[in-house]
Amino acid sequence: MRTAYTVDRIRAAEQALMAQLPPGTLMQRAAAGLATACADFLGGCYGAEVVVVAGTGDNGGDALYAGARLARRGARVSAIVLDQAKVHRGGVAALTTAGGWVLAPDEYATAIAGADLVLDGIVGIGGKPGLRPPADRVLDLVEEHAVPVVAVDVPSGIDVDTGETPARHVRAELTVTFGAHKIGLLVDPGATAAGLVHLVDIGLGPYLGEPDVEALQADDVAERLPEPSRASHKYSRGVVGVVAGSEQYTGAAVLAVGGAVAGPVGMVRYVGPPEPTRYVRARWPDVVCGEGRVQAWVVGSGLGDDPARADEVRRILASGLPVLVDADGLRHLPERCEGPVLLTPHEGELARLLGVEREAVTARRLHYARAAAARWNATVLLKGATTVVAAPDGRVRVNTVSVPWVATAGSGDVLSGVCGSLLAAGLDPLEAGSVGAYLHQTAGVLASRGGPITADDLARAVPAAYRMLLGGDE
Numbered sequence: 001m002r003t004a005y006t007v008d009r010i011r012a013a014e015q016a017l018m019a020q021l022p023p024g025t026l027m028q029r030a031a032a033g034l035a036t037a038c039a040d041f042l043g044g045c046y047g048a049e050v051v052v053v054a055g056t057g058d059n060g061g062d063a064l065y066a067g068a069r070l071a072r073r074g075a076r077v078s079a080i081v082l083d084q085a086k087v088h089r090g091g092v093a094a095l096t097t098a099g100g101w102v103l104a105p106d107e108y109a110t111a112i113a114g115a116d117l118v119l120d121g122i123v124g125i126g127g128k129p130g131l132r133p134p135a136d137r138v139l140d141l142v143e144e145h146a147v148p149v150v151a152v153d154v155p156s157g158i159d160v161d162t163g164e165t166p167a168r169h170v171r172a173e174l175t176v177t178f179g180a181h182k183i184g185l186l187v188d189p190g191a192t193a194a195g196l197v198h199l200v201d202i203g204l205g206p207y208l209g210e211p212d213v214e215a216l217q218a219d220d221v222a223e224r225l226p227e228p229s230r231a232s233h234k235y236s237r238g239v240v241g242v243v244a245g246s247e248q249y250t251g252a253a254v255l256a257v258g259g260a261v262a263g264p265v266g267m268v269r270y271v272g273p274p275e276p277t278r279y280v281r282a283r284w285p286d287v288v289c290g291e292g293r294v295q296a297w298v299v300g301s302g303l304g305d306d307p308a309r310a311d312e313v314r315r316i317l318a319s320g321l322p323v324l325v326d327a328d329g330l331r332h333l334p335e336r337c338e339g340p341v342l343l344t345p346h347e348g349e350l351a352r353l354l355g356v357e358r359e360a361v362t363a364r365r366l367h368y369a370r371a372a373a374a375r376w377n378a379t380v381l382l383k384g385a386t387t388v389v390a391a392p393d394g395r396v397r398v399n400t401v402s403v404p405w406v407a408t409a410g411s412g413d414v415l416s417g418v419c420g421s422l423l424a425a426g427l428d429p430l431e432a433g434s435v436g437a438y439l440h441q442t443a444g445v446l447a448s449r450g451g452p453i454t455a456d457d458l459a460r461a462v463p464a465a466y467r468m469l470l471g472g473d474e
């Protein structure tokens with residue numbers, strides 16, 4: 001499990017650990033891990049040109065000490081000191097002792113133009129969002145010359161606790177973070193600004209407590225994927241009912257059912273009008289069409305605006321059974337949901353639900369997913385490159401495994417079927433949403449292999465992704 005914490009929790013853990021260690025120990029641990037990661041990134045130190053950008057706090061200190069280590073290993077390391085009066089003095093002394101040097105302002109442009117790597121030590125967890133002068137001017141040069149950036153702890157300028165980027169910020173190829181992941185490294189748009197994230201263990205683990213945000217990894221997903229036993233029969237494995245598609249949107253029915261049959265349930269029921277029913281029957285002889293007992297429902301994709309279907313959605317939501325509500329179904333939510341409910345909006349749908357602009361949701365994904373979960377007393381899965389799943393009790397999971405080819409028409413319909421199948425097999429909405437999102441994107445990786453895919457390809461790849469995660473034969 002990848003776990004992320006607020007800045008306050010990380011600071012508290014740091015205090016507890018520091019009280020037991022000689023001064024400066026944690027910074028040296030951080031700098032050593034950072035220097036090793038930079039050397040790996042560069043593919044060797046000797047002769048590499050590295051520019052350290054050091055702000056006024058300990059983040060600058062980490063960057064300078066790492067620069068000193070790289071200089072000792074043969075790199076040519078210079079430093080841009082953003083404020084001479086407040087810079088970490090020990091860090092500057094270590095760098096110059098190791099053969100590095102501090103640049104004069106008229107040398108910045110040439111040094112950055114010739115750099116193989118810029119180390120962003122502008123601000124870390126003590127930073128407020130945005131970049132003050134002269135950091136912004138230095139970043140102009142870095143972007144102009146397209147120099148790769150390794151961010152120290154976090155990409156400077158992001159909101160570390162939320163992943164929001166309300167102002168100018170660094171875009172890194174790699175972020176080397178210390179002690180624990182910060183929430184803003186896992187949630188977009190901060191996650192995108194961070195690039196790849198490498199965690200350096202500095203010993204905070206025993207002091208961190210419960211995480212604020214979690215991200216499942218392959219072994220966590222494998223543990224959670226339901227598997228039948230010798231005693232299983234089709235009903236004990238779970239039955240999922242799908243209410244999706246209409247005369248106009250027949251594809252939504254086929255794709256949502258496609259996701260459901262690819263999941264762990266023993267049986268799928270489809271309930272819908274004649275035309276989509278014909279398509280579903282033709283495609284899956286194993287799907288039972290018509291009402292009947294189920295353990296969970298998937299409702300909403302491609303329903304259109306038929307009032308009879310809206311009543312059906314309301315009736316299902318009032319049943320107390322686990323329900324996944326997607327797309328058009330989201331227009332028929334009660335004032336507050338009862339029972340286990342998983343809502344799966346994309347940003348536009350969540351914006352409409354909450355009466356805000358889509359851009360606001362894009363900018364504040366964690367905030368609005370949490371707000372909607374609290375407002376409707378339901379788990380909210382906000383789709384996108386980093387999917388956020390927020391439960392009404394405050395727990396949050398994000399899915400950071402993704403492939404952009406999955407952003408294709410009908411892909412969300414497949415996701416609804418996959419997550420609904422997991423709900424019917426007994427997972428609670430937070431588990432079903434987070435496991436389903438991981439499974440769906442893993443199917444995308446397998447189906448795509450670097451090229452375009454259709455939603456149908458995605459559904460067909462879900463069983464292979466399931467098998468791979470369980471450690472079965474390829």
Ligand SMILES: NC(=O)C1=CN([C@@H]2O[C@H](COP(=O)(O)OP(=O)(O)OC[C@H]3O[C@@H](n4cnc5c(N)ncnc54)[C@H](OP(=O)(O)O)[C@@H]3O)[C@@H](O)[C@H]2O)[C@@H](O)CC1
Pocket residue numbers: 010011014026027030055056057058059060062086122123124125126127128129130131132135152153154157178179202204
């Ligand atoms: N936690 C841990 O376990 C460990 C932490 N370690 C390291 O310490 C880092 C935290 O260091 P930190 O507390 O000194 O704060 P830091 O992030 O350097 O920035 C504060 C300074 O920046 C300034 N400033 C603020 N906003 C700004 C902006 N937008 N643009 C420009 N400047 C801005 C702010 O100025 P002020 O607002 O006070 O005027 C203040 O002077 C942490 O990220 C990690 O790298 C490791 O060494 C070891 C283990």
Ligand SMILES: Nc1ncnc2c1ncn2[C@@H]1O[C@H](COP(=O)(O)OP(=O)(O)O)[C@@H](O)[C@H]1O
Pocket residue numbers: 346383384385386387402403404405406407408409410411412413414415440
């Ligand atoms: N950039 C991206 N990278 C990976 N997956 C993405 C990206 N953007 C969207 N997705 C995924 O694609 C699916 C799109 O769903 P949705 O917006 O409902 O589309 P549709 O309504 O056409 O089915 C979701 O699972 C979402 O998480």
Ligand SMILES: [K+]
Pocket residue numbers: 059120121122123124151152153154155156
């Ligand atoms: K930084």
